[in-house]
Amino acid sequence: MxxxxxxxxxxxxxxxxxxxxxxxxxxxxxxxxxxxxxxxxxxxxxxxxxxxxxxxxxxxxxxxxxxxxxxxxxxxxxxxxxxxxxxxxxxxxxxxxxxxxxxxxxxxxxxxxxxxxxxxxxxxxxxxxxxxxxxxxxxxxxxxxxxxxxxxxxxxxxxxxxxxxxxxxxxxxxxxxxxxxxxxxxxxxxxxxxxxxxxxxxxxxxxxxxxxxxxxxxxxxxxETAPQRVKKRIVSDLDKAHYPKDFVVPLIDVVQDRTVGEVFRGCIRGCRFCQAGFIYRPIREKSPETINEQCRSISDATGYDEISLCSLSTSDYTNIEKLIPMLFDWALKENINVSLPSLRVDNFSDELMEELKKVRRSGLTFAPEAGTQRLRDAINKNVTEEEVLRTALKAFDGGWTSVKLYFMMGLPTETLDDIKGICDLAQKVVDTFYRNPNKPKGKGVQVSVSCASFVPKPFTPFQWEPQDTADMLIEKQKVLLSSTTSKKIVISYHQSDTSVLEGVLARGDRRLGEVIYKAWQKGCKFDSWDEFFDFSKWTEAFNECNLTTEFYANRRREYDEILPWDIMDYGIRKEFLVDENKKAHESVTTPHCRIKCSACGANKLNGGKCDARN
Amino acid sequence: MPEIKKWAMEVRMSFEKTGMAKFISHLDTVRCITRAMKRANVPVWFTEGFNPHAFLTFAMPLSLGFESLCETVDFRLLEEVDLNELAERLDKALPVDITVKEIYVYETLPNDIRWAEYKIVFNNPDELLLERANSVLSSDEIIVLKKSKKGRNKVEKEVNIKEHIKSFELTEDNGKLVLNTVLSSGPSININPMLLIGALVKDTETDEQDVDIIKVQSFTENMEIFK
Structure with missing residues (x-):
């Protein structure tokens, strides 16, 4: 009103x-x-x-x-x-x-x-x-x-x-x-x-x-009354947790304007760069019946014509093959589309592949994250080149002609060979398309390579790592651009200054409050928007507070250093993160939680329960 | 070939778009009504293309910021239904400031629209405005700058909108100035009241954005109410 x-x-x-x-x-x-x-x-x-x-x-x-x-x-x-x-x-x-x-x-x-x-x-x-x-x-x-x-x-x-x-x-x-x-x-x-x-x-x-x-x-x-460490709260049983029966329906176009079915919380993968993969643990799944009912209710109450399933990796949901037909059964009759982001198509059955063909297909996205197998092992992204190419082939067979590949640069242990590897992999995807006798007729392929800058985050095995400086990132971006001449490959990357600021704030301490206050007074706002972001104002603010971005972003922290976020208890044991960090430097992978529990410690938050191990 | 569904009825919904709904753009209104139809289980006919969507035809898009008492949208129904009951159901599924007036089988086409009546309220007119408005509206020509496109380029050209003003009436009401006017409207020539407002407030201190604009009625060539 x-x-x-x-x-x-x-x-x-x-x-x-x-x-x-x-x-x-x-x-x-x-x-x-x-x-x-x-x-x-x-x-x-x-x-x-x-x-x-x-x-x-x-x-x-x-x-x-x-x-x-x-x-x-x-x-x-x-x-x-x-x-x-x-x-x-x-x-x-x-x-x-x-x-x-x-x-x-x-x-x-x-x-x-x-x-x-x-x-x-x-x-x-x-x-x-x-x-x-x-x-x-x-x-x-x-x-x-x-x-x-x-x-x-x-x-x-x-x-x-x-x-x-x-x-x-x-x-x-x-x-x-x-x-x-x-x-x-x-x-x-x-x-x-x-x-x-x-x-x-x-x-x-x-x-x-x-x-x-x-x-x-x-x-x-x-x-006063404060505990030494503050333990994060979790919902124990997602089937019993509160979930809205309707959504507020915006009058204007917003970014995500659809029914969202939350499938599970947590992630079994353990990619070492990914903060979400650790801070949302332990795994808790919702039953397909609950998800179906919740999607039904929200769709009825909103009139949305699309349902999106939400989780960190939807194909890791153990009941995906049961859930999809349940949703399709009513949604398609009512002209409601079902979209499945965060999907790994490779481990799908042929039946599910057929089901998926019924809905309007969105773009196809893979996230190999790194250009070489060595670096993918270091970051524990357990995807092989062969898997990427096999999935791409399956997708091209299914009629897709454009593929998005997500990578990161500035990862720990990264060399210029890893950067060049990004373009090599993109080129192999292009070659896969043209070698495929079943490729869609009369169409070319487009491979979009999107390269984000890695930002080390708290509660990940990389929380001690130095972040690449803006100059290092710009150098790597140049190498990336010069590593391909193919018109089928389109490369995009992020502004490097924003990554630096993100990294500083992510691992910062209390002294940054003054910097944030000064930056805001100088007019900083909407810093995630390129049209507003003004790094020179932030630099002034740091200088006035006698602090440097390098101290927070580009310094290697010792394992025994007291970290600002040690006050927080997210269930994840520090010893586990140290082990993972050491394995990263040896390019040794850790199997995902369903293959073998790595004892990260997060299940203690849920009385020892974790749905990765049921 | 998939089976093409045949519709049973072609109907028109007349509705009011007032209050805060004036801030919903035309495109957003389309989406809003599509969703309301889904919520109200209206058996609306969908297009058969690659991207099926509810088939809706709006008579005239309404500019952002205008209220209207005479909006219409045409659609097809897959089965015969009680239209009064449908109107009630759809009204409940729409935001409060979009009010369904009636759903009926129509005889006219949006192309028949030739004129529209607007009520324009200057909330804070400066003291010269009444005199100035009277003299502008009574003169032989009213030249305004109209934005248009020449190929890809946006150009502004001078047009005389005098012939597009069918009638006008100025009244004062508690310090506000109210203009009731009938302007050209429709698919071939459409005069946005903002053009006229711009010409009226020119050389006065009146804020042209502190004005309420309400579309009251649409008419055909013979000044019959478009229904």
């Missing part, structure tokens, strides 16, 4: 429906009938934020309670922000149109490091003091969740409470506690003391961090 002063502004901005609310299935309650108001904030624009499954789950979870009302907030685009500041309009939640400062809980999801400045900007636009120390009342309490919370240290100056892990259970517990303390009239500190006692709640002001002369961490002291 948009207020009159906002409506006037909407006539002057692009895509005004970003700011109107009123979408189908959005939840409007009477604010006088609830005890707690929760503003769920996504620190990016509407189109990105509305595509995010986690927000849909928590929105629905909180609104299922009678005593609480959850609303959505997104970062306004710069045209809207300028008008809001000019006309003194505060950032508001879409359902009520009320300013964020009227809420009890203001929650951000930290999905990627380059959205951090938007968190500051959104708080500022709301009239909520950006710095935690300037907020003295009980409400609003500013909380944050999402994958980046596995190392929340760079953001501790701005956030009161972090919720590592999955938000379902802990959100409800925190809401109960805040309602209780609101009614008691507690102070902020009294509330935080009790909150810190809940498992999976990290209250950063209850930790003091001391540094060595060289800038590394000397020790961490927990005070």
């Amino acid at each position: 948009v207020k009159k002063d906002v409506e006037k502004l909407l006539k002057k901005v692009q895509k005004p429906a970003r700011y109107t609310g009123g979408e189908l299935n959005s939840v409007v309650k009477d604010k006088n009938n609830v005890k707690l108001r929760y503003a769920f904030c996504f620190p990016d624009n509407y189109e990105i934020g509305m595509s995010h499954l986690g927000m849909k789950i928590l929105y629905s979870l909180v609104n299922a309670r009678e005593d609480a009302w959850c609303e959505r907030v997104f970062a306004p685009w710069e045209d809207m922000e300028a008008l809001m500041r000019e006309n003194d309009v505060k950032l508001y939640a879409l359902e009520s149109g009320d300013a964020l400062s009227e809420f009890d809980l203001v929650g951000f999801t930290l999905q990627y490091e380059l959205s951090y400045t938007n968190v500051l900007n959104m708080l500022d636009l709301s009239g909520i003091p950006v710095l935690k120390k300037d907020r003295t009342n009980l409400a609003p309490i500013v909380i944050a969740g999402g994958p980046c919370v596995c190392n929340p240290e760079p953001m501790v100056d701005f956030i009161d409470i972090f919720l590592p892990g999955e938000g379902e259970d802990v959100t409800n517990e925190l809401i109960d506690l805040l309602i209780e303390h609101k009614e008691k009239g507690s102070t902020r500190l009294e509330f935080l003391r009790e909150a810190a006692k809940i498992e999976g709640v990290y209250v950063p002001e209850f930790y003091n961090v001391y540094y060595n002369e060289d800038g590394t961490i000397k020790s961490v002291e927990n005070i």
Whole structure:
């Protein structure tokens, strides 16, 4: 519900429906009938934020309670922000149109490091003091969740409470506690003391961090009621976990605008570069019946004509061959398409291949990640060249003519031979197409090579590794471009400066809060958008704080160094990560979790259970 | 060859698009109505091509920011259904600010539209506006800059829109200035009211964006209400 002063502004901005609310299935309650108001904030624009499954789950979870009302907030685009500041309009939640400062809980999801400045900007636009120390009342309490919370240290100056892990259970517990303390009239500190006692709640002001002369961490002291380490929360049984019966249906085109069926959490693969592969462990699968029913309900309630199955690697779902026919049985009759991202086509049965041909096919994507077998072994991407080519052949037989190949550069132990190997592999895919007698007639092939820059992340075996400098990456990009002359191969890669900043923030410590604050004051926001990203402002901010990006990004950390994220317990044992790191340097692979359990430790979070081993 | 499904009825839905729905663009409106049909289980006819989609024909796309009391969309139904009940069902499946008026078997075609009536409300007119508007609307020619395309290039050319103004009436209402006017509309020539508004507020202090525009009615050549 948009207020009159906002409506006037909407006539002057692009895509005004970003700011109107009123979408189908959005939840409007009477604010006088609830005890707690929760503003769920996504620190990016509407189109990105509305595509995010986690927000849909928590929105629905909180609104299922009678005593609480959850609303959505997104970062306004710069045209809207300028008008809001000019006309003194505060950032508001879409359902009520009320300013964020009227809420009890203001929650951000930290999905990627380059959205951090938007968190500051959104708080500022709301009239909520950006710095935690300037907020003295009980409400609003500013909380944050999402994958980046596995190392929340760079953001501790701005956030009161972090919720590592999955938000379902802990959100409800925190809401109960805040309602209780609101009614008691507690102070902020009294509330935080009790909150810190809940498992999976990290209250950063209850930790003091001391540094060595060289800038590394000397020790961490927990005070008040805070535990020494904060264990991430997980949902034990996905069949019983809350899942929305409907989605809010956006009025404008957003990035992911479809029914999403979550299939399982965690990943069995153990690719050493992949943070998601470790921080979402242990594996928990949903039954095909539950997934089917949930997809059915959301499709009915939204009118979406597409269902997408969501997980880190959908073909590793043990019941995929049962689930697909169940979905197809009703979806295809109703002109609903089923798309299966993160699929490895190679291990599919012929029956399933036939089933898949019934639906509109999306592009075909492989992620070999590295150009040579040696490097693929080092990063534990257990895919051989033969497998890639065999799958490509199967796909070309099935009528596909364009293939996307995902790679990374800047991986630990990488040499220029590995970079050249990327083009060699792409060329072999092209050759496979032309050698295939069954290739589609009259069509050429296109192989798109997309090369991301590797960023070492916490809780991966590469968390100690130095990241390539921007100069090294640019050099490698040049080699990559000069390694192919084929017009059938199109190469694209990322801007290297953004990778550097991402790496710094990912493995940063508390001292970066000042840098982020200064960068935001200089105008940094929407850093993940090329048109906004301004690395020179960040460089200034680092200089003013007497910190360097090299210290955080390009330095090899010792195994025994205290890492900023050691406060967090994600179930993964450090000894396991050390072993994996050593094996990487010897190019020794680790079999995936179904072949052999590597005792990463994450199953302890779920009472010893892990669906990789059933 | 797959079997081509035959439709049983061809119908038109008239609807209002008001309030916040004015911020839904034409393309987004199309998608919004398609989804509402799915939610309401409307047995709508799909195209038979490689990419089947609900076959919808809108009379005239409505500009972003305009409200309308007279939108229509034509579609085909695979079976005979009670149209009143269908209208009710579809209305419930649409966002609040899109309201179904009626679903009926139509006799006219969108091509029959020749004129449209707009209600234009200047929320904050400057004191010169009434006089200025009167004199502009009463003059023999009203020259505006119209954007068009010449090949691939975007060009602006001067056009006289006087002949495209069928009628006008200016009234004052609580400090607001209200213009009711009938302008050329339809597939061959369509005058966007923003062009006229631009000509009226020129040389005054009135903010041309602080204006509410409501499309009230569409007419055929003979000024019969398009239905």
